[in-house]
Amino acid sequence: MGLLDEIHRRRTFGIVSHPDAGKTTLTEKLLLFGGAIQEAGAVKSNKIKKGATSDFMEIERQRGISVATSVMGFEYKGRQINILDTPGHQDFAEDTYRTLTAVDSAIVVVDVAKGVETQTEKLVQVCRMRATPIMVFVNKMDREGRDAFDVLDEIESKLGLRLCPLSWPIGIGKQFQGVYNLWEKKLELYVGSNKQKVQDSIAFDDLTDPALEGLIGQSAAVALREELELVQGVYPQFNQAAYLQGDICPVFFGSALNNFGVRELLDCFVEIAPTPLPKAAEERLVLPEETKFSGFVFKIHANIDPNHRSRIAFVKVVSGTFQRNTNYLHVREGKSLKFSSPTTFLASKRSVIEEAFPGDIVGLPDTGLFRIGDTLTEGEKLHYIGIPSFSPEHFRFINNADPLKSKQLAKGVDQLMDEGVAQLFTLLVNGRKIIGTVGALQYEVIQYRLEHEYGAKCSYEPFSAYKACWIDSRDPQQLAEFKKLKQRYLAEDKYGKLVFLADSAFSLQMSQEKFDGLTFHLKSEY
Numbered sequence: 401m402g403l404l405d406e407i408h409r410r411r412t413f414g415i416v417s418h419p420d421a422g423k424t425t426l427t428e429k430l431l432l433f434g435g436a437i438q439e440a441g442a443v444k445s446n447k448i449k450k451g452a453t454s455d456f457m458e459i460e461r462q463r464g465i466s467v468a469t470s471v472m473g474f475e476y477k478g479r480q481i482n483i484l485d486t487p488g489h490q491d492f493a494e495d496t497y498r499t500l501t502a503v504d505s506a507i508v509v510v511d512v513a514k515g516v517e518t519q520t521e522k523l524v525q526v527c528r529m530r531a532t533p534i535m536v537f538v539n540k541m542d543r544e545g546r547d548a549f550d551v552l553d554e555i556e557s558k559l560g561l562r563l564c565p566l567s568w569p570i571g572i573g574k575q576f577q578g579v580y581n582l583w584e585k586k587l588e589l590y591v592g593s594n595k596q597k598v599q600d601s602i603a604f605d606d607l608t609d610p611a612l613e614g615l616i617g618q619s620a621a622v623a624l625r626e627e628l629e630l631v632q633g634v635y636p637q638f639n640q641a642a643y644l645q646g647d648i649c650p651v652f653f654g655s656a657l658n659n660f661g662v663r664e665l666l667d668c669f670v671e672i673a674p675t676p677l678p679k680a681a682e683e684r685l686v687l688p689e690e691t692k693f694s695g696f697v698f699k700i701h702a703n704i705d706p707n708h709r710s711r712i713a714f715v716k717v718v719s720g721t722f723q724r725n726t727n728y729l730h731v732r733e734g735k736s737l738k739f740s741s742p743t744t745f746l747a748s749k750r751s752v753i754e755e756a757f758p759g760d761i762v763g764l765p766d767t768g769l770f771r772i773g774d775t776l777t778e779g780e781k782l783h784y785i786g787i788p789s790f791s792p793e794h795f796r797f798i799n800n801a802d803p804l805k806s807k808q809l810a811k812g813v814d815q816l817m818d819e820g821v822a823q824l825f826t827l828l829v830n831g832r833k834i835i836g837t838v839g840a841l842q843y844e845v846i847q848y849r850l851e852h853e854y855g856a857k858c859s860y861e862p863f864s865a866y867k868a869c870w871i872d873s874r875d876p877q878q879l880a881e882f883k884k885l886k887q888r889y890l891a892e893d894k895y896g897k898l899v900f901l902a903d904s905a906f907s908l909q910m911s912q913e914k915f916d917g918l919t920f921h922l923k924s925e926y
């Protein structure tokens with residue numbers, strides 16, 4: 401098969417949801433369809449269990465397991481599907497943001513009873529920044545939940561998405577009988593009281609046909625007709641180009657647990673989801689079909705084996721064919737590197753591969769050479785853009801607690817930041833280091849890992865900040881004035897970019913009003 405065929409058969413996507421909405425269950429059902437796993441329960445180990453939040457070692461252990469399920473590949477209807485998994489625990493949200501820069505599309509899972517939750521809002525914002533095509537799966541239709549129109553209204557208003565239902569539920573909770581598949585014009589009905597089994601789909605083009613009453617009952621048939629009429633009046637017609645541009649989002653309803661509505665979602669997904677997309681580098685736009693290999697590191701996973709300081713750098717192939725034992729340029733380091741054991745992932749199995757194509761994820765054993773965002777090429781000096789850091793939520797000074805180990809501490813902090821565990825800011829006034837994280841848990845993880853992997857000890861001190869804002873200036877004079885006024889709150893990030901560690905929401909607002917020649921960004925790429 402040639403490069404073009406390989407590209408056209410690939411679909412690389414991520415599943416996004418608030419913890420507990422059903423991401424793991426849905427992933428598992430998709431893998432079952434693809435034959436990548438044989439039984440339910442196989443991907444459960446990836447989930448950081450509730451109640452484990454205070455036990456970060458357990459979380460690290462589970463994260464260790466999760467490397468195997470970080471990327472799950474399977475074949476379905478001749479397509480190669482790559483699911484990039486994202487950690488459910490919100491303290492690792494930053495990992496998820498970065499993973500989303502490596503997907504070509506996303507499926508957002510929403511719990512019908514809970515509706516849109518905060519974590520989903522943030523993740524969808526990240527998708528929308530890159531106009532990533534999105535499909536929505538409204539899950540847990542077997543439970544008593546809210547009216548379908550209500551849920552869709554909430555998704556539209558909270559997530560700012562324009563929806564286009566491609567399936568419609570028939571009843572909900574105890575009354576849930578199945579869905580009408582608008583995409584294939586079929587009825588999909590449950591049978592039996594346990595609602596586990598699905599009848600064969602029933603082709604049903606004309607809903608005015610009185611046979612509908614016979615299949616789902618008088619009142620459900622009347623309600624379905626009325627609701628679908630409303631759907632047609634309210635929501636836009638499906639249009640693939642609009643979906644691919646991120647303008648409209650197809651919606652499916654179902655129950656992942658009962659494996660209901662999942663096949664419809666997958667069948668539609670393989671038809672409409674984008675093939676690997678071109679990616680912008682600072683220098684130019686790179687197309688997947690270019691013959692020369694290029695790719696970027698979007699995730700680094702450490703501690704795969706607790707006995708060795710082993711890490712895996714996950715590289716998304718953007719163009720050309722990646723080959724084992726071939727020299728590639730590590731652009732930032734200016735070094736030529738060759739990989740003898742690149743791995744790929746098939747559900748829980750990792751295996752060495754000879755080659756990989758655009759859309760694929762390759763795992764490269766890493767001894768500390770890689771940093772998130774690094775580019776590998778066949779020689780061209782490309783720098784891929786679009787792996788932003790977001791403002792952390794927590795800030796603390798980090799101090800060296802063992803003066804004899806300052807080198808180890810510096811190295812450890814440096815490598816953990818390269819991995820993207822947290823962000824480092826250096827105050828301009830006195831050079832003190834501040835660690836910013838998304839969740840408080842990371843401080844314990846850092847302390848533990850510094851001690852066990854680098855033999856260094858650290859302590860923390862509070863630093864009160866509201867948000868980190870990257871500053872972009874159109875007015876050098878205003879910038880100088882601002883720097884003078886706020887010098888105690890100014891820092892450099894790891895790459896030397898100027899950051900304002902705003903002490904309060906009020907202070908940020910006042911600064912924005914007073915210094916209109918500056919822009920305050922809550923993320924590092926703008």
Ligand code: G4P
Nearest residue numbers: 417418419420421422423424425488539540655656657658
């Ligand atoms: P997550 O990865 O998004 O965090 O969610 P996960 O799939 O683990 O699902 C969270 C809980 O919701 C699980 O129950 C799961 O069984 C349940 N669930 C998922 N899909 C459905 C559905 O369609 N209907 C119903 N009724 N429940 C669903 P749990 O009790 O937390 O875990 P477990 O003991 O079942 O593993």
